[in-house]
Amino acid sequence: MDDIVISLQDVSKSFQRYAKPFDRLRELLAPQIAKSDLFWAVKGLNLEVPRGQTLGIVGRNGSGKSTTLQMVVGTLQPTMGTVSVKGRISALLELGSGFNTEFTGRQNVFFNGQMLGLSRKEIEDKFDCIAAFADIGEFLDEPVKTYSSGMFVRLAFAVAIHSDPDILVVDEALSVGDEAFQRKCFAKIHAIRDAGGTILFVSHGASTIIELCDRAVLLDRGELLLDGNPKLVVDKYQKLSYAPPSKAQELREEIRRINGREVMTFSHKELMIVESMADAPSIIQPIAPRTPMRRKDDVRLKAYFDRHMRPPETTAYVARGAKICDPKITTLTGEAVNYLVGRDEYLYCYTVKFDRDVTQVRFGMLIKTISGLELGGASLVGRSYSVDLVQAGSVAKVKFRFKCLLNSGAYFLNAGVSGTIDGHFGYLDRWIDAAMFKVQVEDFSHASGIIDWMVDPDLVIYDGSHANALPLASQPSITD
Numbered sequence: 001m002d003d004i005v006i007s008l009q010d011v012s013k014s015f016q017r018y019a020k021p022f023d024r025l026r027e028l029l030a031p032q033i034a035k036s037d038l039f040w041a042v043k044g045l046n047l048e049v050p051r052g053q054t055l056g057i058v059g060r061n062g063s064g065k066s067t068t069l070q071m072v073v074g075t076l077q078p079t080m081g082t083v084s085v086k087g088r089i090s091a092l093l094e095l096g097s098g099f100n101t102e103f104t105g106r107q108n109v110f111f112n113g114q115m116l117g118l119s120r121k122e123i124e125d126k127f128d129c130i131a132a133f134a135d136i137g138e139f140l141d142e143p144v145k146t147y148s149s150g151m152f153v154r155l156a157f158a159v160a161i162h163s164d165p166d167i168l169v170v171d172e173a174l175s176v177g178d179e180a181f182q183r184k185c186f187a188k189i190h191a192i193r194d195a196g197g198t199i200l201f202v203s204h205g206a207s208t209i210i211e212l213c214d215r216a217v218l219l220d221r222g223e224l225l226l227d228g229n230p231k232l233v234v235d236k237y238q239k240l241s242y243a244p245p246s247k248a249q250e251l252r253e254e255i256r257r258i259n260g261r262e263v264m265t266f267s268h269k270e271l272m273i274v275e276s277m278a279d280a281p282s283i284i285q286p287i288a289p290r291t292p293m294r295r296k297d298d299v300r301l302k303a304y305f306d307r308h309m310r311p312p313e314t315t316a317y318v319a320r321g322a323k324i325c326d327p328k329i330t331t332l333t334g335e336a337v338n339y340l341v342g343r344d345e346y347l348y349c350y351t352v353k354f355d356r357d358v359t360q361v362r363f364g365m366l367i368k369t370i371s372g373l374e375l376g377g378a379s380l381v382g383r384s385y386s387v388d389l390v391q392a393g394s395v396a397k398v399k400f401r402f403k404c405l406l407n408s409g410a411y412f413l414n415a416g417v418s419g420t421i422d423g424h425f426g427y428l429d430r431w432i433d434a435a436m437f438k439v440q441v442e443d444f445s446h447a448s449g450i451i452d453w454m455v456d457p458d459l460v461i462y463d464g465s466h467a468n469a470l471p472l473a474s475q476p477s478i479t480d
């Protein structure tokens, strides 16, 4: 098919493994008494990636993810099978690849850029953008061997995404950077994706794979065990990772059977368990008083402002008739803050200056995660707020009051104003990543994930005699 840009057919890769370093030398000198094993890092892999797809690859350490990526990029040749790739490919592989550590960062931008297929002139033109994206200051003129892993990734990623790739390959490296840098990278990954680029993405972050990818594959001991939608693949990967070794083989068989016929529905057996639990009488009295597990509110955190924390890059649309200014988060009393406390209320505010008459005006906001997942937003619709017409010269003060029902982490905000000018409705001004904030970590929080559901846990423990009378459902088997 025309639209397949990456194709791996029956690809296998073996490495020689030596029990002792000396064995490697012995093999060179006297192959007849060699002491090496042939180790298959990738076995019979078949994979086709259509143009524009974002494919996630998951699997435990040593499952063959990096080896696969390196064969796609061409830094490793398959032992058997064929790999074909169409288009310019740019990769952010594991630390160290593609850079000469004796060279300075500046020299490496040229060295690496040329490896990625850019001409010297193209690199010169892009150099300032690359340096600004990497943001490593004077380290740019120091040898790369003096870099921290964070600095290294900043520079490597900056070069990779500025080479206008048709295919971008990212191997776990992003987890090294801080949140602001990660957000900047994800914004670029989204941009490459929106422009029709194809992405191969290895990550240990389950939620990142689910949010970002259209499809995922699970590699296990060099074998492609499952190919399907990201949620299913991540679920099975986690189940396999946490399975006791005695159950792993059985579970692998199960997952192999799913492959090719994805089922997301509950099995009949699971439904039976749910039903039998619903029927259970709830009259048994606990022998112990209910254990309070509520979060302790006596140690209250306080919201504050850190002027060093800002969104890494704000993208503003070309304004048309109105201009957004000064987006910020404040407390209800108007004090600017960017380190928030979960469950407290805040205002997200910005000002809009109108230089044209505009009708049907709407003001909007949106909160996103680092990887760009849209968590939720709101808009003030013109009609219900009597702003059917805003006249040129007016200034609007927009405030969105919200309760911060988010767990600790970094979040990013958009701001947008839309309306009709000259009979055309659309954005008048829009800022992507207009502001960022972090929700502070709370010592006594047992919450997980992104959203704080304000869960109020409750625990009852029955002693043995009472427990026998409880209608307990059997343990779900590993096939569920």
Ligand SMILES: Nc1ncnc2c1ncn2[C@@H]1O[C@H](COP(=O)(O)OP(=O)(O)O)[C@@H](O)[C@H]1O
Pocket: 015, 016, 017, 039, 041, 059, 060, 061, 062, 063, 064, 065, 066, 067, 068
């Ligand atoms: N150059 C090499 N020589 C010998 N073994 C290697 C080499 N590269 C990778 N391997 C082995 O191949 C297996 C797969 O490695 P890799 O692709 O890096 O896995 P992953 O990226 O999934 O953690 C591992 O067991 C690793 O030790």
Ligand SMILES: [Mg+2]
Pocket: 065, 066, 067, 094
């Ligand atoms: Mg790896």
